[in-house]
Amino acid sequence: MLKDTTCPNGDVSKVSVELQRLDYLDNIKWVLSVLVILHHAAAVAGLDAFPLNLPLVIESEHYQYRILSQFQAANQGFFMGLFFFISAYFVVPSYEKKGKWCFLQDKFIRLGIPLLLTVFIIDPVAIYIVDDYSFLRSLQNSFHLYGEMLRSFNMLLGVAWFCWTLIVFNIGYMLYRELSPNNEKILHPLPTILEMVSFAAAMIPLYYSGLLLMNILGKDFLGFHLLQNFPMYIAMYCFGIKAYNNRWLGQITHKSAFIWIIIWIFAMIFRLVSFETIGMSIFLLFHFKIFFNTKNRWTTMMSRSAYAAYIIQVIPLCFVGKLLQPHMSQLPIVNFLVVGIPSVALSFIAGYYLSRLPVLKKIL
Numbered sequence: 001m002l003k004d005t006t007c008p009n010g011d012v013s014k015v016s017v018e019l020q021r022l023d024y025l026d027n028i029k030w031v032l033s034v035l036v037i038l039h040h041a042a043a044v045a046g047l048d049a050f051p052l053n054l055p056l057v058i059e060s061e062h063y064q065y066r067i068l069s070q071f072q073a074a075n076q077g078f079f080m081g082l083f084f085f086i087s088a089y090f091v092v093p094s095y096e097k098k099g100k101w102c103f104l105q106d107k108f109i110r111l112g113i114p115l116l117l118t119v120f121i122i123d124p125v126a127i128y129i130v131d132d133y134s135f136l137r138s139l140q141n142s143f144h145l146y147g148e149m150l151r152s153f154n155m156l157l158g159v160a161w162f163c164w165t166l167i168v169f170n171i172g173y174m175l176y177r178e179l180s181p182n183n184e185k186i187l188h189p190l191p192t193i194l195e196m197v198s199f200a201a202a203m204i205p206l207y208y209s210g211l212l213l214m215n216i217l218g219k220d221f222l223g224f225h226l227l228q229n230f231p232m233y234i235a236m237y238c239f240g241i242k243a244y245n246n247r248w249l250g251q252i253t254h255k256s257a258f259i260w261i262i263i264w265i266f267a268m269i270f271r272l273v274s275f276e277t278i279g280m281s282i283f284l285l286f287h288f289k290i291f292f293n294t295k296n297r298w299t300t301m302m303s304r305s306a307y308a309a310y311i312i313q314v315i316p317l318c319f320v321g322k323l324l325q326p327h328m329s330q331l332p333i334v335n336f337l338v339v340g341i342p343s344v345a346l347s348f349i350a351g352y353y354l355s356r357l358p359v360l361k362k363i364l
Contacts, residue, residue: 022249023295024288025086030299030306032079034344036159037313039075041340042068044321045332051123051314052130052321054339057330064332074268077276080162080229081236085281087166088240089249091173100174107170111163113363114311118160122314126158129318155223158314164223169237188242190251193259196278199235203274206231232277249285257286301352308351308364316346 043050046068056062095103127145128138149155157164191199211228219226243249264279266272295303320342328335355364 022289022293023299024285024293025089026295026303027292027299028082028284028288029086030302030309032083033306033310035075035079036310037317037344037347038336038340039072039079040159040313040317041343042072042336044317044339045336046072048072050317051126052318054321054325054328054332054335057328057332057335061330061332068332068336073271074276076229077268077273078264078280081232081277082281082284083162084166084169084233085236085240085243088169088173088237089244091170092241092244095173095177100178104171104174107167110363111167111170114307115157115160115163115167118158118163118311122312123156123158126314126318129315129322152218153222154218154220156220157223157225159310161220161223161225162310165225165233169234173241188246190246190248193256197263197275200272200274200278203231203235204272207273229273232274235274236277236281249289252282252286252289254286257283302348305348305351305355308354308360309347310351311364312350312354313343313347316343316350320346 040050042048044052045054046065047053047056048069057064094106098106124138124142127141128135131138131141145156207228210230214221214227217227221227224230260279261283263275264283267275267279317339320339324335324338329338351364354360
């Protein structure tokens with residue numbers, strides 16, 4: 001169980017209520033946070049877009065960049081979609097206990113403050129590290145970056161684009177609840193594999209429409225990172241809500257999890273993102289429910305620190321990468337491990353202490 005708060009008469013902190021938490025969902029969240037940090041460590045080592053990229057290695061080892069790119073592609077196909085699913089799963093009980101205004105107030109605090117911290121503190125500190133700890137140079141680069149953002153409407157929000165997107169999605173959910181008729185809830189069974197396959201196929205043209213739109217508007221238009229993926233992000237958010245309302249998580253079977261991991265393998269070969277997202281998400285939800293629906297001291301600490309670790313990660317990644325750069329290996333995979341492992345550890349250690357600070361512990 002994890003405490004949540006309501007805000008009668010506009011006070012977010014006066015009344016505590018309990019929202020039921022599932023241990024395996026908490027475990028998935030911290031594992032996904034580790035995976036996100038490793039994903040960005042691959043960017044540091046593999047020359048993908050990131051505040052810091054290690055220089056090119058010798059040409060004979062360039063094939064390892066392709067391996068790191070495949071690792072990133074496998075992650076990108078499912079991990080943020082699953083994050084949106086899990087976040088949405090608890091939206092319904094939160095909204096019903098708090099009411100619309102307290103629900104939005106809570107979301108603005110828990111998502112908006114980390115967003116502001118990222119834009120005005122965390123990312124500038126990362127730029128300061130990348131610019132050899134030169135305050136004036138990092139200040140100039142920060143002003144230049146924010147100026148370009150305003151001119152192009154491409155808002156670089158760092159990892160906090162997820163927070164911004166969730167704010168928008170939660171506002172959409174509030175409007176849906178207010179505008180839709182309050183009909184009696186009817187439970188719907190988990191869609192069949194054929195129905196889910198048909199849905200995933202129908203999402204393919206939407207993915208390419210998003211890709212076309214992204215090529216026209218930019219990769220971070222209005223702060224929405226990689227528009228090509230947003231059809232599936234929206235779908236996974238909606239699925240999270242429907243999964244709570246219809247108790248779908250208890251209906252996933254071993255057979256469907258097995259079939260979907262096979263589909264995921266073929267989807268990886270042909271880069272069918274909608275199939276990747278659904279396939280790996282169902283596989284992980286089922287197996288974490290069976291094998292990791294427990295908690296202990298360490299998993300509780302990892303779960304408690306995961307959100308803060310996700311937000312702070314860019315600083316450890318840039319710090320470790322900057323330390324490594326003069327001594328880097330000519331093997332990108334080795335550089336990935338040397339950057340990734342300490343960055344995961346430092347992010348969760350920093351996240352643990354940040355989440356215990358008097359002000360931030362109610363937010364992170």
